[in-house]
Amino acid sequence: MNHELAAKLNSAGLKSFEDGDLTNAISLLKDSYLNWADEVGILVNLGLAFMQSGLDYKAERCYRRALKSSDIKTKRAAYKNLGFVHLWRGEWELGWRHHGKRFKGEDFEKNQWRGDALNGKPLIIWNDVGIGDAFQFVRYTKLLKQRGEKVIFAVDKSQLNIFREHLCWEIDGIVDRDSIMPLHKQSQHIPLMSLIGVVDPETTWGKEFAELTWNLPSLMQKKIGLCWESNSNDKTMFKYKSKSLNNLINDAKISEGNEREKYLSLQANEQAEHKKYNLNPPTLNWIDTLYRISTCKIVHSVDTAVAHLAAGSGIPVQLHLGDVYDWRWKGSHPHWYPSIKINQFTHLNQ
Structure with missing residues (x-):
């Protein structure tokens, strides 16, 4: 096996990926893996290229092989992406189960909320994904508030003011997610994407949510x-x-x-x-x-x-x-x- 060549092919494949040339990315990443079959981390990259090409079953095979890696970061990435494959197909139980292992081995998993009674204790929901995900999935804080729970929403610092000043419902706290670290010292918390799997696994409630999220000024809309x-x-x-x-x-x-x-x-x-x-x-x-x-x-x-x-x-x-x-x-x-x-x-x- 030629590890040096494999590394170069992997880098070239990622560059093609970034350029949007998925066909070339798949070819290069395949060649990279053939030159270094023990480095299953390459399969995480190849799986993502397959997935973005609509080849979900090929992507799934890559991720399942990558789960055999001894490297914890590779396994976490494989679990995360495998979860997305199943969610993409509407296979909810498998999707949330695999995606939920994206932090496998972290200390904070020990006190992560699993849906049990909170008994008046506040729940910290921290956004582990992108800016847009916080804007979309903040709706689940309203579901919890309707149940009478105390909710603290931890987001990127760039979003603090918009959530504090323009959200259409009240949350008990809007905080910078960097301020809640380390998470293993928090009594009750859950990553935002994991929250969906707990409270709305088939996304039925979330997709039927028809209320406004943001208060807008009344201006001419032209x-x-x-x-x-x-x-x-x-x-x-x-x-x-x-x-x-x-x-x-x-x-x-x-x-x-x-x-x-x-x-x-x-x-x-x-x-x-x-x-x-x-x-x-x-x-x-x-x-x-x-x-x-x-x-x-x-x-x-x-x-x-x-x-x-x-x-x-x-x-x-x-x-x-x-x-x-x-x-x-x-x-x-x-x-x-x-x-x-x-x-x-x-x-x-x-």
Whole structure:
């Protein structure tokens, strides 16, 4: 076996993955594994490439082999992604069981909440996933509040003010998730994604939730909001979820007419694109983004935090998804919000 060659092929495969060339990524990662079959961590990368290509059974085989790794980080990644495969298929029990092992071996698992009676003790729900997930799944704090529980929601520090000032219901505490570490010293806590598996494993309640999440100022809604890229820091998902601004504008023209003067960017960063299309970027402040959304009659967005913020405000959202998309948008009732309509696109890189 040629370990040096395998490492180079793995790096090249990940680079192709980040560039959105899944066919080349799969080929390179396969060759990498053939040159270093004992390094099953390569299979986690290969499985993700298969999954984003819609080849879920090939992805599953990769993740199950990766579970045999002696490296705890590799096993955790394999459990997490295997869980997503099952959730993608609607195999809820298997999905949550495997996904729940993504922190396998951590001290804080000993006192993680499993759904037992809280008896008046506060429950810390900490967001272990992305910004958009907190915006979407905060609805489960309302379910717990309706049951009479005390809830503390721990989120990224960039979200503290928007949750404290604009959430439509009261929570007992909104805190910086960095402030609650170490978790093994907390009496009752649960990661946000694990909470769903405990209180709403088939996501029935969550998908039927029709209330507004955010209080908006009362402003004239004339603009057409645009958000075309996912989180650029997540290289494995960036190309998978993103769409070119040009294609997004063309789709907006079809549904809204040629109202270019009404386009409003909800996309952070991407200075070159803003300049090219004569758009003003929002500041890096979620409340500012929410105020921009409040001036929109409709928002065109890819699967990212802006879509959840807009739809949770009751603004009509055209959600642009690629051929293969996240598990939460599948099934007979995939929308999660009354105001969302789903559009699919094929060429993620164009």
